[in-house]
Amino acid sequence: MSEVVKLERHDVIAIVTVNSPPVNALSAAVRGGIFECMKSAIADSEVKAIVLTCAGRTFIAGADITEFGKPPKPPGLAEVLDLMESSPKPIIAAIHGTALGGGLEVALACHYRVAVKEARLGLPEVKLGLLPGAGGTQRLPRAVGPELAVKMIVSGDPISAAEALKNGLIEEIVEGPASGGEAFALKVLAEKRPLRKLRDDDSKLAAAKADISIFTNAVAALTKKARGLEAPFAAADAVRAAIELPFDEGLKKEREGFLKLVASDQSKAQRYAFFSEREAAKIAGVPDGTKPRPVERVAIIGAGTMGGGIAMSFANAGIPVTLIETGEEQLKRGMGVMQKNYEATAARGGIPADAPAKRMGLIDGKVGLEHVKDADLVIEAVFETMAVKKEVFEALDKHAKPGAVLASNTSYLNIDEIAKVTKRPQDILGMHFFSPANVMKLCEIVRADKTAPDALTTAVSIARKIAKVPAVVGVCDGFVGNRMLAQRGKQSEKLLFEGALPQQVDAVVTKFGMPMGPFAMSDLAGLDIGWRSRKDRGIKSEIADALCEAGRFGQKTGKGYYKYEGGSRAPLPDPEVEKLIDETLQRMGRKKRVVSDDEILERMMYPMINEGARILEEGIAARPSDIDVIWLYGYGWPIYRGGPMFYADQVGLKHIADRLSYYAKETNDPSLEPAPLLKRLAAEGKTFASLAQQSKAA
Known part of the structure; x- marks a missing residue:
């Protein structure tokens, strides 16, 4: 028998236990072990029912995605599930922790399912650019009905055991998975319950078979936010096949969809993002075994937009916060904003009704910096x-x-x-949260010259505890994200001087998949901020300055690069802006030219990639994937493009270096010359990913 799956017999009940830490993923060894143990239990005449359960902290939490793209090792999951579903003896899945992806598909091939009350069940494959590939799109609609099934599959979000019970995904909530599974198996035998094979049970599909609009309306609502993504639509098509086709034909359709997605660039990018996020939590240059310092209480200095958002992030994770301001009025205002935010979230069902009071109860407002004295972490x-x-x-x-x-x-x-103004530089670092801090997932952790390894480990550990994605960066102006963004800002401004319009530039950037273009983003932030900063430094930016001089400060004044009507946040192109740009260019003696969308895309993306190469060269970021994590979670880079450095590898570094050299000459801008690292990798036919492979080998 397999080392990772064992078979025991308790009188007439066979217990098959998967023990493959940390998450009992469906590796070839686990699949093989389940297959052999099930075969033995089915063949054993003394065994009347079989319970499948897992050791450790969870049920099977999904496929082993490290096997994707490699030659398949037998047995395939479909073969294991066929054996289980066709078993003449009842098989009960006893679930604790999470049954996700392939894990839930294994449970769906069992005749019955029970779970502990804390368990969560889901099919999150869409988050990796995939759809469930082992019958999930065919069996789940038969278990819970097509509306809930498509919601679970297209969103990728799991449901609780209570919801699973209510909708027929599990039969019972039990105290302990193995003991509860065994007790339920004895009940099945005593009551002589017939085997429920989901493949043969179309009862919950009847309504959608009679009126497909029940299903199509659900899909339309769910895919509204899936702009640019392939997997949610392919997953919905596979669920539709469960309604319209016999089971085996539906399985075939699902398999075709899965194989197409697994080979797609989008899924490769999304799987890369998944691994990159985990890699980012590993801190380069910190000795193994460095433990974080304990953090029982946090103090936040400043109750403005950022401070309030950061305080909420800690309260959301159940960590007590002292929120400190310089005066009662500012403190009262900040506490009031947080209270309103929580109440609005509760009103739309985002958090339980009692959560605002509980979370605000964790935030203690104080006036005066002396109140930091009990905090283990001060931000x-x-x-x-x-x-x-x-x-x-x-x-x-x-x-x-x-x-x-x-x-x-x-x-x-x-x-x-x-750090120099303190006597404890070893305790000082940066934690750059992104606005709104209670929503945005990224936290750039800035390692200063003298930051102690355990201080750094503490920041990374606490960021993860409050559901942020940490990425460690070095000290430089703007760190990683804003330093790269500055290059895009420079080019977007130059494009206006050459003949492009704000709406053309923004349309190219949003079509690429970014949530906003640079000019709509400037309007949101407020054009007056940059204007005042430029004045202080004696710098001019003729077009932006002319807009500000005309009182166009962005959304707050209803006019900026765009106009905003009736309090709406929707940017509308404004002929007055076009006129103002034309007049400014005439005054400066500049000639307009036609700027193509292709040029705009290259000049928006390639200079950022070039800056990313400089950042790697200087050691400001340890890995190309860390840069990608920062852009994915801090700036809304489309996940199906994997991040700027991943995207650069897909496009080809030689092409990017050549185009940058071309634009440097055409626009007389030496800052566009390819960075030495980009030049070298392009000349050697290498990728940014090859740098990560080299460092691992070293």
Whole structure:
């Protein structure tokens, strides 16, 4: 028998237990073990019923995705499920933890399912650009009906055991999986229950068979936000096959859909993103076994938009927060905004009705920096100027307890400079949250020159605890994300001076899959911020300055690069802006030309990739995949394109280097010349991914 799957007999009940930590994934060894144990149990005349369960913290939590793209090892999952479903003896899946993906498909091939009350069940394959490939799209609609099935499959979100019970996915909620499964198996035998093979039970499909609009309306609502993604639509088609085709034909359709997706660029990008997120939590250059410092209480300095959002992130994770302001009025305002945010989320069903009170109960508002004294982690979220930050950190040095990690939520400033004003530079680092901080998943963790390894580990660990995706970066202006974004901003501005219009540039960027174009984003942020900053530094930007001089500050004034009517946030092209651009160019003696969409796309993306190459060369990011994680979770880069560095590898580095050289000459902009690393990789026919492979080999 297999080492990872064992078979025991308790009188007439066979217990098949999968034990393949950490998540009992369906590797070839696990599939083979289940197959052999099931065969033995079915052949044993003493055995009357079989319970399939798992050791450790979870039921089977999915396929082993490291096997994707490699030659398949027998037995295939379909072969294992056929054996189980056709068993003449009842098979009961006893679920705890999560039954996800292939794990739920295994449970669906059993005749009955029971679960502990904390269990969650789902088919999240769509999040990897796939659809369930072992009967999930055919059996789940037969278990719960096509409406809930398509919701679970197209969203990829799991359901609770209580919801699974209500909808017929499980038969009972039990106390312990193995003991509960065994007790249920004895009940099945005592009551002589017939075997329920989902493949033969079309009863829950009847309504949709009679009126397909029940199904198509559900799909239309679910796919509204799936812009650019292939998998949600392919998954919905496979579920439709369960309604319209016999079971075996539906399985064939599902398999065709799965094989097409698994070979697609989108799924490769989404699987890459999945692994990159996990890789980002590994900190380069920190000794193995470095433990995080304990964090029982957090203090946040500043109750504005960022500070409030960060405080909410900790309260959401059940971590007590002291929120500190300089005055009662600012504190009251900040606490009120958080209360309203929570109440609005509860009103639309995003959190339970009692959650606002519970979460606000974890946030203790105080006036005065001396109240940081009990915090294990202090995050400063005050105004983004070096003088103010230094003043705060000088005070923190006096009031924070020894060993507390002191973090600045800065998006640009030099953490080494901030650390110098304290006597504890080893405790200082950056934690750059993205706005709104209670929603956005990314946290850039900035490692300063003297940051201690355990302080860094603490920041990464706590970021994950509050459901953020941490990425460790080095000190430089704008770190990784904003430094790259600045290159795009520079080019978008230049394109206006050459003849492109804001709406043309933004349309190209959103068609690529970004949530907003650079000009709509500027309107949202407020054009006056950049205008004042330019004035302070004696810098001009003729078109942007002319807009501001005309009182067009963006959404807040109803006019910026676009116009916004009746309080709407929808950007509408404005002929006045076109006129203003024309007049500015005439005044400057500039000639307009026709700028193609292809050129816009290249000039929006390639300079950012070039800056990414410089960032890697300087060691500001440890891996190309860390840069991609930052763009996926902080800037809305489309997940089906994997991130800027992954995208660059797909396009080809030689092509990108050649085009950058061309634009550097055509626009007389030496900053567009390919970075040395990009040049070298392009000349050697290599990829950014090859750098990660080299570092692993080393």
